[in-house]
Structures are given as C-alpha cells and as structure tokens.
Amino acid sequence: MNNNLLTGELVHLTAENPEVMAECFSRWYQDTEWLRLLDTDAPRLLSVKKWKEWLEKDLEKDLTDGVFFAIRALEGDILIGFIGLFDLYHQHGDTLVAIALGERKYLGNGYGTDAMRVMLCYAFNELNLRRVGLIVFEYNPRAIRSYEKAGFIPEGRIRGAILREGKRWDWLYMGILRDEWLAKRIMIS
Amino acid sequence: MSIDTQLFEGKLIRLAPIDHEKDPEVESRWTHDLSLLRALWRKPAMPLSVAQMKKKYEAIEKEVDESKRLFHFTIRGKEDGRLLGFVRIEGVEWTHGIASLKLAIGDPVEREKGYGREALQLILRFAFSELNLYRLSAVVGEDNPAALNFFKRFGFVEEVRRRKALLRDGQTWDSIHLGLLKDEWLAINLKEEDHHE
Amino acid sequence: MNTNLLYGNLVRLTAEEPQEHAGVYAMWNRDSEFMRLLDAEPAYPPSVKKLTELIQRDQEKDPPAFYLFTIRTLEGDKLVGFIGLDGDAFPHGELFVGIAIGEREDWGKGYGTDAMKVILRYAFQELNLRRVSLDTFEYNPRAIRSYEKAGFVHEGRAKGYLNREGQRWDLLFMGILREEWLAKDTG
Numbered sequence: 001m002n003n004n005l006l007t008g009e010l011v012h013l014t015a016e017n018p019e020v021m022a023e024c025f026s027r028w029y030q031d032t033e034w035l036r037l038l039d040t041d042a043p044r045l046l047s048v049k050k051w052k053e054w055l056e057k058d059l060e061k062d063l064t065d066g067v068f069f070a071i072r073a074l075e076g077d078i079l080i081g082f083i084g085l086f087d088l089y090h091q092h093g094d095t096l097v098a099i100a101l102g103e104r105k106y107l108g109n110g111y112g113t114d115a116m117r118v119m120l121c122y123a124f125n126e127l128n129l130r131r132v133g134l135i136v137f138e139y140n141p142r143a144i145r146s147y148e149k150a151g152f153i154p155e156g157r158i159r160g161a162i163l164r165e166g167k168r169w170d171w172l173y174m175g176i177l178r179d180e181w182l183a184k185r186i187m188i189s
Numbered sequence: 190m191s192i193d194t195q196l197f198e199g200k201l202i203r204l205a206p207i208d209h210e211k212d213p214e215v216e217s218r219w220t221h222d223l224s225l226l227r228a229l230w231r232k233p234a235m236p237l238s239v240a241q242m243k244k245k246y247e248a249i250e251k252e253v254d255e256s257k258r259l260f261h262f263t264i265r266g267k268e269d270g271r272l273l274g275f276v277r278i279e280g281v282e283w284t285h286g287i288a289s290l291k292l293a294i295g296d297p298v299e300r301e302k303g304y305g306r307e308a309l310q311l312i313l314r315f316a317f318s319e320l321n322l323y324r325l326s327a328v329v330g331e332d333n334p335a336a337l338n339f340f341k342r343f344g345f346v347e348e349v350r351r352r353k354a355l356l357r358d359g360q361t362w363d364s365i366h367l368g369l370l371k372d373e374w375l376a377i378n379l380k381e382e383d384h385h386e
Numbered sequence: 387m388n389t390n391l392l393y394g395n396l397v398r399l400t401a402e403e404p405q406e407h408a409g410v411y412a413m414w415n416r417d418s419e420f421m422r423l424l425d426a427e428p429a430y431p432p433s434v435k436k437l438t439e440l441i442q443r444d445q446e447k448d449p450p451a452f453y454l455f456t457i458r459t460l461e462g463d464k465l466v467g468f469i470g471l472d473g474d475a476f477p478h479g480e481l482f483v484g485i486a487i488g489e490r491e492d493w494g495k496g497y498g499t500d501a502m503k504v505i506l507r508y509a510f511q512e513l514n515l516r517r518v519s520l521d522t523f524e525y526n527p528r529a530i531r532s533y534e535k536a537g538f539v540h541e542g543r544a545k546g547y548l549n550r551e552g553q554r555w556d557l558l559f560m561g562i563l564r565e566e567w568l569a570k571d572t573g
Contacts, residue, residue: 042284064476090476091233091513094354127477133351156349159368160324163285173349223391233513238401241445358511
C-alpha cells in the first residue's frame with residue numbers, strides 16, 4: 001500500500017491554515033491573467049482578512065462534497081498553488097477537479113502535471129471514485145495540453161460561455177474514467 | 190412581442206411566487222417519487238417532509254433576494270392557481286450572460302398536458318428578453334430521455350457528455366449538458382411567428 | 387428505472403415530520419423494552435421537545451448525515467417505525483442500518499423485514515453502496531431472525547458487551563455485501 005499518497009516527484013499536497021492560504025489568495029487574485037485562466041467570476045480584490053473569514057467558514061463544511069489541498073514544491077516547501085475536488089458525488093463516484101499555480105515561475109515546468117497525477121491517485125485509490133472531470137477555458141491551451149497528457153479526454157464544449165475582451169469563448173469539459181487512468185498508469189510504468 | 194406583453198401569463202398556466210402555506214405539502218408529496226428527484230438532482234434522492242419543504246422555500250426566497258443569481262418560479266394552473274411544478278433560472282453569470290435552467294411538473298398525472306411546454310416558452314422569453322442572457326444550459330441524465338426530447342424540441346443542442354457520470358440501479362449513464370443560444374431561440378421564434386401570420 | 391424505490395409489499399418509507407413524529411416516538415420510548423431492544427444507552431425516555439430538536443438537527447445536515455425514514459403501513463398508512471442508514475466511510479461505500487418498530491402490537495408482523503428489504507434496495511440502487519452493516523443485541527432474537535431473512539450474514543460478536551438485568555449479553559455484527567444482495571434479489 002502506498003502511504004505517501006500525497007507526495008509526487010516535484011510537489012506534495014498539504015492542508016494549510018486559513019491565514020496561510022488567505023495571504024496567497026489575496027496576492028494571487030491580483031494577477032488577473034492568472035485569475036482569468038481559473039475563474040469566470042469578475043475579479044473582486046478581497047483583503048487577506050476577508051479571505052481568511054471565507055476560508056474559515058469553508059473549513060467548517062463537511063468534507064463529503066469536496067477536498068482542498070495546497071500544492072507545495074518539494075524543494076524549499078514553497079506554497080505554489082492549490083488543487084481541489086468539488087461537486088463530488090460519492091454515490092456516483094464522480095467529481096470535478098480544479099488546479100491553479102499562483103507562483104508564476106513554477107508554470108510550465110511540470111509542477112502542475114505532477115500535482116494532477118498525485119490528485120488522480122488520491123481520487124481513484126483513496127476516495128475510490130469512478131471518474132474525474134474538469135472544466136478548462138478555450139483560451140488556456142497550456143492547461144488543455146497538460147490535461148491531455150494526464151489522460152483527460154474531451155467531452156464537449158459549452159458554446160460561448162465566456163465573454164471577455166469583446167470575444168466569446170467556450171468552456172471545455174474533459175474527463176477520465178477509472179479504467180482509462182489505470183491503463184495510462186500501466187503505460188507509464 | 191412588446192414591452193407590454195405579460196411575461197408570466199400563459200394560456201393554461203402562469204409563473205408565480207411560492208405560496209408558503211399551500212405549496213410545502215404538495216411538493217413534499219412529489220419528493221416521495223424518487224424518479225422525479227433523480228431527474229432533477231444528482232445528490233442521493235431523499236424525500237422531504239413538509240417541515241423540510243417549508244425551510245427549503247425560505248432558503249430559496251432568501252437566495253433569490255440576496256444572490257441576484259437565481260430566479261425561481263412556481264408553475265400554477267391559470268384557472269385554480271394550483272401548484273403544478275416549478276421552473277428556475279439559476280447560476281446566472283451576469284458578465285457573461287449565461288445561466289442554467291431547471292423545470293419540473295411534479296405530479297406524473299399532470300405531465301404531457303402542455304404545462305411544461307408553456308412554462309418553458311415563458312421562461313425562455315424571460316431569460317432572453319428580460320435578463321438579456323446570451324445562452325441557457327440544461328443538464329439532463331441519459332436515463333431521462335423524456336427530458337432530453339423535451340429540451341431538444343425547443344432547440345436545445347447537446348454540447349457536453351460527461352461519460353458514465355451517473356450510477357443508478359447498478360448502471361452507469363452519461364450526464365448531458367444541452368445549450369440554447371439567444372440567436373437560435375430568436376430564429377426559432379421568428380419561424381413560428383411566420384407560421385402564425 | 388424503479389420509481390417505487392421507497393415502496394415494499396407491506397410498508398413504504400417516508401420523510402420525517404419533526405413535530406408530528408416526535409410525539410409518536412416519545413410514546414414508544416415510554417416502553418422500556420422498546421428502548422432496551424433498540425439502544426445500548428441507558429434507557430431514558432426523551433421529551434417530545436428533545437426528539438423534535440434531534441430530528442430537525444439531523445435534517446439540517448446537508449448532505450444528510452443519516453438517510454432516515456419513517457415506516458408507514460401501505461394499508462391504513464399507520465406510522466409504525468423508523469429506519470435509517472448512517473455512517474461516514476464514504477470512499478468505502480459502507481453504511482450502518484438501524485431500525486425500530488414502535489408498538490408491541492406491530493412487532494412480528496413482517497413490517498421490519500419488509501422495511502429492511504426496501505432500505506437495502508435504496509442502499510444498493512440509489513446510494514450505490516458496497517455493503518450495509520448492522521449491530522444487534524443477543525437478547526433480540528426476533529430482530530436477528532428478521533435480519534437473516536433480509537440476507538444479512540453473521541460476521542462476529544463482541545462478547546459480554548451489554549450488561550442488563552445482572553447478565554452479560556453479546557453484541558452481534560452482521561453485514562450484507564452488494565454481490566450477496568444482488569444474488570438474493572429476485573427483482
């Protein structure tokens with residue numbers, strides 16, 4: 001049995017105190033290029049204090065409909081982003097995953113892919129889910145490529161769901177089934 | 190259609206507010222039909238007591254009032270005002286002009302009478318001509334072909350298939366996202382108006 | 387799709403009405419034999435107010451902490467008991483079931499066994515569980531027989547767990563796996 005379930009090759013997934021995440025979120029959310037890759041909500045710049053309140057309230061919720069982890073680079077134990085499951089339905093064994101790396105210099109170096117690999121392991125081997133899905137925006141080709149590498153398969157597009165900079169963009173849905181994930185692992189090893 | 194056309198009046202039904210006195214008992218009864226719950230939501234189907242229904246209605250009105258992202262209507266018979274179902278636009282993202290749609294006629298005996306169709310017509314007009322939305326989504330399980338046909342007849346197009354996302358009665362089913370753009374709705378409406386002239 | 391997921395042959399399962407049902411539960415709890423068959427906690431009759439609050443508190447949990455239903459007879463629509471699934475081992479697909487038929491005159495009529503069949507179908511077809519567990523007392527042979535009839539298999543016992551009326555009694559563990567239920571279910 002793998003007891004280092006949350007440790008990958010470049011990163012490990014951790015639980016953090018609200019004040020730690022609050023500081024990161026407040027800072028990361030000011031980078032609107034990053035934010036627009038992650039979120040469709042119009043950015044509101046919330047203070048650290050407000051983020052902390054929000055995160056504390058979130059912690060009180062039951063863990064049955066999602067899990068949240070911070071991503072820390074193994075080298076230096078730097079907090080570089082977050083990854084979480086949401087819309088988790090245990091009885092269907094289905095969930096959505098979302099990931100974001102807030103520290104720019106870690107982008108494009110395999111940290112996100114590694115974190116996703118760890119999370120999929122957790123979803124399939126610890127939570128015993130049957131499938132993991134995600135939503136990615138049409139204008140985020142780096143992420144789309146990364147998810148395809150991880151084994152996610154396109155499942156359709158919500159047409160014109162985003163209006164930004166005067167243009168319409170689609171949401172792309174992707175998903176990976178347990179059997180597909182298992183097959184991919186065998187291929188890698 | 191013009192500014193003075195009634196948004197919430199149909200021929201057979203009207204869209205109306207919640208009646209906190211009468212409705213909880215009716216909808217509590219509907220929730221004991223688990224196939225209705227399965228058609229509407231993905232969480233485990235659980236019937237709700239009258240007391241729970243009362244609380245739920247209060248929560249709905251609170252959310253309508255505070256979030257500004259939810260528009261919940263009851264569907265009521267035009268003659269006698271009896272509760273037939275509900276229709277709602279939820280998850281509105283104003284900056285993008287998008288939202289999701291849910292519609293239910295609670296009692297199976299009242300289905301296939303044109304109530305759902307009228308309610309959908311009214312809500313589409315509300316969504317596109319009053320909320321000025323660009324598009325609407327509807328999420329339907331592959332195990333609900335009646336709902337799939339219902340939306341497709343109104344021009345909704347299948348956009349996303351989350352494969353085997355649902356597990357029910359030992360079988361897996363896809364979760365299907367359908368979408369209707371305002372332009373598509375306008376085109377369909379214009380065609381219909383041509384037929385009436 | 388099975389639309390009558392909550393209907394059995396003798397009973398159906400319904401949602402709890404805190405005010406109405408608390409009154410009935412309080413009445414049942416005045417019978418100490420009822421309490422001792424149901425619970426290991428010291429028999430102590432709760433007030434209607436307390437029971438109302440308990441029901442309301444459980445109903446507020448979202449998603450539900452318990453999947454708790456009342457049992458009503460199909461004939462006469464009489465409230466005869468309650469049954470529920472409870473647990474937190476979500477990734478393992480397992481929950482505990484608990485059941486009680488309230489009045490003596492309703493014991494031994496098959497209501498419990500029928501309600502158990504309904505809840506097992508709900509557990510395996512709606513919640514998609516892999517197994518359902520229960521524990522029961524050595525001095526409740528009627529219940530043990532009922533569970534065996536519903537398909538539960540004996541899995542072990544905690545010896546001398548209970549101490550009542552100067553005697554020690556075992557706590558029995560039983561369980562049913564999805565495959566066993568599928569093999570048993572005739573549809």
